[in-house]
């Protein structure tokens with residue numbers, strides 16, 4: 001009987017799951033509007049336009065530098 005050599009770790013499982021989710025939801029748009037500035041943004045990623053994630057500023061904005 002064939003045995004697998006190594007168990008697949010959580011990171012690898014997550015990578016594959018992300019591919020499954022993308023495949024299953026092909027009609028779903030991959031980019032959504034940012035709730036802060038409204039620019040197109042990939043869900044669960046920091047907005048490239050304003051640098052906000054989850055209502056907080058976590059990264060430097062692309063358009064306006066040193067605004068704070």
Ligand SMILES: [Zn+2]
Pocket residue numbers: 034035036037038039047048049050051052
């Ligand atoms: Zn934004």
